Amino acid sequence: MQIKLFNTVFFLWLAASVSQAQVLQPATFKHYVDYFNTMEQEPMVQAISNTEAWSWMQQNIPLFECPDKKMEEIYYFRWWTLRKHIKKTPQGFAFTEFLIQRSYADKYNLISSALGHHIYESRWLHNQQYLDDDLLTWYRGNGGKPLKKLRFYSSWNTDAIYNRYLVNGDTAFVKKIFPDLLADYQEWEVEKRYPGGLFWQYDVRDAMEETISGGRKEKNPRPSINGYMYGNAKALSGIARLTGDNAWQQLYEAKADTLKRLVQQELWNDKDHFFEVRKQPADTLANVMEEIGFIPWYFNMPDASYNNAWSRLMDKKHFNAPAGITTADRSHPGFRTHGCCKCEWDGAVWPFATAQTLTAMANLLNNYRQHVVTKKDYYMQLRKYALSQYAQGRPYIGEYMDENTGKWLTADERGRYYNHSTFNDLVITGLAGLRPRADDRIEVNPLLPAGTWDWFALDNVLYHGKIITIIWDRTGKKYRKGKGLSVWADGKLVKRSKRLTKITGLL
Known part of the structure; x- marks a missing residue:
């Protein structure tokens, strides 16, 4: 039965992989990969070598073209880099976070902290076997049980798995893994939920070492983990709906509603107008604004009355630094004062957090009526993020950087090609505006x-x-498919608009 299912999935992928792009020619972008390959001697090779990179990319990735060649270059660089982290294991394929071995990793050098990012980014690959294998390894790769360190770090994996389903429509996979995801959520409730209902986490296990608000031994309710668990509960409710299990659907919808109420009640600072960490055992707010305060919007959790928190994002006194979005309020006395262990989360710019904030910002712009941030703000921060991914004039992605100079603070072999964030998902779902959904309508904004x-x-x-295919062509002369914004499915026009605006149509 498993062989039959694999063959079905493989041939569906093969049929898709030979489909042709409608307006872009892959060969136009090969020069990027040729250049990337010259940047190194490739000290470590996993499943797909540099020499195989372009062939793999042609078979797997969406193509993107724009007038901003830096933005375009980083788009292809991030796919080239992601490919480096695909590893063949005895369980199948998996995605690593570091290329070099880490002492705190699980089997096969896997680390769970950025698994949600891996899923969001990799859901756009044409061959979904890579992600299928990775997830089944994490959830069943220990003699049918999860890997031992699956919950070593906070995660929004279940939310990411459901959002992947919104792209590929593979109901069979989410139904298959549903019992594993239920068991995982229940274990989080046992391990990290206070009697009052909020989840707690050490800052280091939030993948955020040495923050201003917490500590490696402090069991604080944080906007991050509570946002994640809200998103996971909403996703479990959505998957339960696919299985037809009304009881599970209602239970996890109720759990999500409870978390939303508690986060808005207990983690909102009325003085700062921001979601903040709640310090224990004093049970008082930390009174420091940190970038994790934007995470609730990653899951569309807060009511609209909380949107004024976003006024801090573009303020240079708070989060808007020359090199990117800072992980803590720039005006706080503790800003960049006590980072340690090569992992400063007390203000430096981290791609991990930037990707979360930009995903949340896109949700705010798409799903809320608000006048706090604009498309111009989103574009400014996304472009700043793209331009930050260079070192000595060459594309580079590392761990974290100085907020003023943009200098990578861990430009060593450990952090090289760090698979700890998304970028291409932001281009696809934010900048180009493809908003995944479960029904047969396509939405582009x-x-x-x-x-x-x-x-x-x-x-x-x-x-x-x-x-x-999504095309913006103001004059119609670039792609000769008509003026304005247009969306195509298998070469057939779905919808058109003369302006850059939200459009929907039937697939």
Whole structure:
């Protein structure tokens, strides 16, 4: 039965992989990979070598073209880098976080802290066996049980798995793994939930060492883990709906509602207008704004009345630094004062957190009526994020950086090609605006500000079993597919608009 299922999945992928992009030619972008391959001697090779990289990318990735060649270059660099982290294990494929062996990793050098990022980014690969194998290794790779360190770090894995389903429509996989996800949530409740209902975490196990608000031994309720568990509960409710189990659906919807009420009641600081850590055992707010205060919007949790927190994002006194979004309030006395162990989360810029904040920001712009941030703000921060991914003039992604100079603070072999964030998912779902959903409608809402670019194209996107093409062509002369914004499925026009605005249509 397993062989039959694998063959079915493989041939579905093979059929998709030979589908043709509609307006972009893959060969146009090969020069990026040729250049990336010259940047190193490739000291470590996992499943796919540099020499195989371009062939793999042609078979697997959406294509993107825009007038901003730095943005375009980093897009292809991040796919080239992600490929480096695909590892063949006795259980199948898996995604590593570091290329070099880490002492605190689980089997096969796997680390769970950024698994949610791995899922969000890799859901756009045409061959989904990589992610299927990775997830089954994490949840069943220890003699049918989860790997021992699955819950070593806070995670939003279940939310990510459901959001992956919104892209590929693979109900069979989410139904298959549903019992594992239920058991995982229940273990989190046993291990990390206070009697009052909020979840707690050491800052180091939030993958955020040495924050201003917490400590390696402090059991504090944090906006991060509580946002994650809210997102996971909503996802479990959504998967239960697919299975037809009304009892599980209602139970986890209720759990999510309870968490939302508690976060808004217990973690909101009325003085700062921000979600903050609640210090224990004093049971008082930490009175420091940190970037994790934006995480609740990653899961569309807060009511609209809390949106004023986002006024801090673009304020240079608080989070808006020259090199990126800081992990703590720049005006706080503890800003960048006590980082240790090569892991400062007391203010330096981390791609891990930047990716979360930009995903949350895209949700705010798409799903809330608000006037706090704009598309221009989103584009400014996304472009700053893209430009930060360089070192000595060459594409580079590391662990964290100085907020003023943009200098990578761990530019060593450990942090090289750090697989700890997303970027391409932000381009696809934010900038180009493809908003995954469960039904047969396609929704596109580019967050590119009007008047910024005259054209861009996102092509060869495998979505709901079809190849999707999104084109913005102000004059119609670039791609010769008509003026304005248009969305295509398997080469057939779905919807068109003369302006850069939200459009929906039937697949």
